[in-house]
Amino acid sequence: MSLHSYFGAHFFNKYIGDCMKKRTFAKLSIILSAILFQVIFLFWVPPLLVVQGPADVDYIDFGPYAGNYLVTDGYEGSVKIIDFKTRQILWRTDEPEFFVHDADMLPDGECIVVADTTPDRVFVMNLTTKEIIWDWYAKNQTRDAYCDYWNWTEYAIRQGWDNTAIAILENFNPPDGYYTHLNTVQFMNGSLFNRTYDSILISLRNLDLVVEVNYTAKKGEPGYMNVTWSYGIPGHRSILNRQHAPKRWPNGHVTIADSENSRIIEIDENNQLVWEYTDKRLRWPRDCELLPNGNYLIVDSINNRIIEVNKTTNQIVRTFSQGLSLPYEADLTTEGKVIVGNTMANNILIYDYNSGRIVDRVGFNFLFMPLILTFGLIIVYYAIDCILQFRAMHGKSIKERLKFHKIYSKIILIGVLAGIIIAFNLLIAVMWNYSLWKMAEFLLHP
Numbered sequence: 001m002s003l004h005s006y007f008g009a010h011f012f013n014k015y016i017g018d019c020m021k022k023r024t025f026a027k028l029s030i031i032l033s034a035i036l037f038q039v040i041f042l043f044w045v046p047p048l049l050v051v052q053g054p055a056d057v058d059y060i061d062f063g064p065y066a067g068n069y070l071v072t073d074g075y076e077g078s079v080k081i082i083d084f085k086t087r088q089i090l091w092r093t094d095e096p097e098f099f100v101h102d103a104d105m106l107p108d109g110e111c112i113v114v115a116d117t118t119p120d121r122v123f124v125m126n127l128t129t130k131e132i133i134w135d136w137y138a139k140n141q142t143r144d145a146y147c148d149y150w151n152w153t154e155y156a157i158r159q160g161w162d163n164t165a166i167a168i169l170e171n172f173n174p175p176d177g178y179y180t181h182l183n184t185v186q187f188m189n190g191s192l193f194n195r196t197y198d199s200i201l202i203s204l205r206n207l208d209l210v211v212e213v214n215y216t217a218k219k220g221e222p223g224y225m226n227v228t229w230s231y232g233i234p235g236h237r238s239i240l241n242r243q244h245a246p247k248r249w250p251n252g253h254v255t256i257a258d259s260e261n262s263r264i265i266e267i268d269e270n271n272q273l274v275w276e277y278t279d280k281r282l283r284w285p286r287d288c289e290l291l292p293n294g295n296y297l298i299v300d301s302i303n304n305r306i307i308e309v310n311k312t313t314n315q316i317v318r319t320f321s322q323g324l325s326l327p328y329e330a331d332l333t334t335e336g337k338v339i340v341g342n343t344m345a346n347n348i349l350i351y352d353y354n355s356g357r358i359v360d361r362v363g364f365n366f367l368f369m370p371l372i373l374t375f376g377l378i379i380v381y382y383a384i385d386c387i388l389q390f391r392a393m394h395g396k397s398i399k400e401r402l403k404f405h406k407i408y409s410k411i412i413l414i415g416v417l418a419g420i421i422i423a424f425n426l427l428i429a430v431m432w433n434y435s436l437w438k439m440a441e442f443l444l445h446p
Contacts, residue, residue, distance in 0.1 A: 063109015
């Protein structure tokens with residue numbers, strides 16, 4: 001063997017050896033990375049999965065949990081208190097059933113009132129003991145082992161409602177399976193409205209009706225569990241049509257998201273309409289909040305936007321839309337942040353009020369990411385391996401290298417894996433859009 005041939009073979013063998021070392025290093029790196037990703041998702045992601053369909057999100061101003069957030073997690077069927085800074089769940093209850101819609105903190109900061117949609121009830125729970133200290137069931141003239149339901153027939157007759165309304169109340173069989181589909185509660189401190197009693201404002205969506213129920217009167221006392229005020233009449237959908245989020249403000253007026261009538265209304269204490277907002281784009285509005293500047297912050301749910309409307313001019317002065325997916329409720333905090341329950345995306349979005357940009361997210365929706373990352377790591381490994389083998393085939397043409405089965409088989413495998421990732425992403429996108437479409441279809445035409 002000539003000296004030239006010897007050094008050439010020695011160099012080639014050393015080159016091949018280096019390639020093999022690189023392949024081994026790449027393989028070990030990929031394996032360690034795959035393990036590391038699983039560890040990250042095992043320990044890092046669960047704390048982010050603090051919500052699974054957040055509807056109502058309220059900042060807690062007082063009580064032992066002041067500075068944190070009261071979150072109604074509709075799909076999970078729980079109410080939680082969450083520290084947004086640490087993402088820690090500080091308190092929770094599983095007492096509500098699936099599809100719970102709303103919760104409100106009582107003035108003492110020690111109890112919450114909950115709109116428990118599935119059993120058509122409202123209850124008040126002590127945070128420390130988790131004892132239910134008050135509940136009101138909204139079904140008509142029935143009784144179970146625990147309580148009496150409200151007698152709507154009797155109330156309708158007293159109110160002078162027509163036979164259509166009474167027939168609906170007595171024989172109602174809604175397509176969604178919920179008799180009232182109660183979706184909002186607000187605790188009313190009676191002293192703020194010159195009353196001698198406290199009450200709870202409740203939205204009964206399927207009955208097209210908003211009521212206030214006496215909270216102060218005890219069993220056996222006058223007014224116990226009585227409906228003290230109502231707006232809307234079942235079957236009269238020109239008044240209300242599957243409404244959400246009634247709220248009584250300090251001036252005694254009530255705003256209501258009249259969802260299927262695609263409008264926001266404000267009524268005075270005599271049930272007279274004093275303000276109305278309609279927009280040809282408005283579709284299924286779900287919330288309306290009075291801002292300190294006198295404007296209204298409106299959640300336009302199906303259009304995936306939140307708009308601020310000047311009450312005097314009825315003009316939109318601000319819009320939030322980034323990242324929204326069927327938003328349910330929005331509030332402006334004292335810190336100048338807009339907090340949104342982003343229901344279908346399984347997260348809570350926090351916007352800067354002035355810039356309209358998202359400054360934080362609470363929640364994590366991409367449970368399919370570990371699978372995509374794993375396939376991606378496999379692709380990276382085979383791509384590196386293929387390049388190293390390609391370069392190691394010294395002296396052969398590109399065509400000959402590509403014909404080598406260890407090369408073309410890896411290229412095919414890379415293509416298949418890439419196709420799986422693309423197909424998986426397309427499937428997720430289609431399923432996501434389909435679920436949004438079906439949700440919108442159900443909301444508009446249940």
